[in-house]
Amino acid sequence: MHTKIHPASHVQIGWVIAADVRDPHILQAYKVASERLQTTLTEQFPQFVWEVVYVHRHRYAPKGALNPLPLLELGTQEKIHNGWDYALVVVPNDLEPRDRILTIGVPSSALETAVLSSAHLGHAGQLADRLVGLALHLLGHLWGLEHETEGPMHPPENPTDLTITQFPAPQKTIVIDRLEEVADKRLEEQSQQWHWIIFQWRAFRADSRSILVDILGYSPWLLPFQMGRLTAATAVSLVFLLLAAESWEIGVNIPPTGLLMGTIIAILLATFFIFTGQNLGQISREIGWREQLSRTRIVVFGTLLLGMVALWFVLFVVSFLVASILPNGIVAGWVGQNKLDSRLLINHAAFMAIIGVLAGALGGNLEDEDEIKAELFYDEET
Incomplete structure (x- = not known):
């Protein structure tokens, strides 16, 4: 039985575009994806007030493969500076893999940040939904979920198979438990004097x-x-x-x-x-x-x-x-x-x-x- 959560409990996710993207169709798809992610999370977890904050940082050129580690560090810096709960860093570039031939995303539950690549998610018309599907999968890892045969935590065998799906009830329970702790007031907001x-x-x-x-x-x-x-x-x-x-x-x-x-x-x-x-x-x-x-x-x-x-x-x-x-x-x-x-x-x-x-x-x-x-x-x- 879960404790009832106050309706004003906010969960903020930063949606950080980290590359100097100029293509208006790609930018529009990124913007739509951030809005659709907020809508999806609100529908699946109405116990919380969700806010997905869209930010564009012209940090990297939009071509060439990028190392995910500096992107994770960028997302973490943005998350802490802006007071978000989580950060998702989006780039149109390929990501340099360590152990796989191809990777489209790297989650870090330690940093509460994830990196998403749209390089293999298709054209702008399909990009928004696939980005949301990938974002849900990576957020699931940040929330401590394991891979499942159904729902967003099903490992995407093919990037073009990504779609927006519902978290199964058992996984929703885990996510709610996790977010109850996240939505609490931060320690630094309670006092400025600490040992x-x-x-x-x-x-x-x-x-x-x-x-x-x-x-x-x-x-x-x-x-x-x-x-x-x-x-x-x-x-x-x-x-x-x-x-x-x-x-x-x-x-x-x-x-x-x-x-x-x-x-x-x-x-x-x-x-x-x-x-x-x-x-x-x-x-x-x-x-x-x-x-x-x-x-x-x-x-x-x-x-x-x-x-x-x-x-x-x-x-x-x-x-x-x-x-x-x-x-x-x-x-x-x-x-x-x-x-x-x-x-x-x-x-x-x-x-x-x-x-x-x-x-x-x-x-x-x-x-x-x-x-x-x-x-x-x-x-x-x-």
Whole structure:
């Protein structure tokens, strides 16, 4: 049962044309699409007052392929500066894909922004409806929806198949729950005097469920396998330390409490090191208290944090398995024991995982900044 929403609860979406489009037919289609999107959302979610704000920024030439990442950052800047809840950045250009042959849209639930390309959506006569269909699909990702066999969340196999459809009832329920939190008053509107820690905590509490959904939606446990230089640095350090007598002697003699504290500190340090070293918190030029900025930073930091936890766990398992198959007599001699039992192997594996996570943080900072941002910001390539 949903709480009744006050009819004055507004949801604002910025519709940002980011290219220097001069063709009047294309511009008219873009304008019609923004109006039709507002009408469609009002019909499907009458609990809210919808406003789609049309803005034209002559930022890019309308020809040539564009990297979606700067477009997402542009949309985020516009969203925060204008106080919108979401931003959709529209360009007539192709988008440069990372993993697919062709992409027509890139949503980012972390940034609450999406990029749409009209390059493959047909001529002006059909463009408006297809743009709205694509916008609904990308907004669905921003609202935490997964792909379905029907409705706007059906993956568009062919861009020309896009059309305006209704969200199924179960998905509408999820969207309403999400928007109830979005429509609340922003923290910076409640007070101008905040302590940094209190503001971050309140920003998390204000949208905690959606933040957790977004973090898990990025599958952070896969992050260590998607960052090549981090993985390489970790693997090299692990190979050398597994065969070094000194590392065995240190690892098996650290008490469990020391290993637990070392694990927590290593994971937090590695997360903070990559987060700051890759400028992942530099999302907007806006300064001061901004709940939207804090929310995005929490999502990115949380995703990275769980990625480091996953890295520690993988390293622990690998170290334990490798240590288990090494000749027991030789390894026991390294540490001055007659025999190594499972407790000592666990101690050593935990120590290896701690060192590996710290080495991985160094490797993570060698990653290309745009690549790691794309890995953390992109929900998918549509």
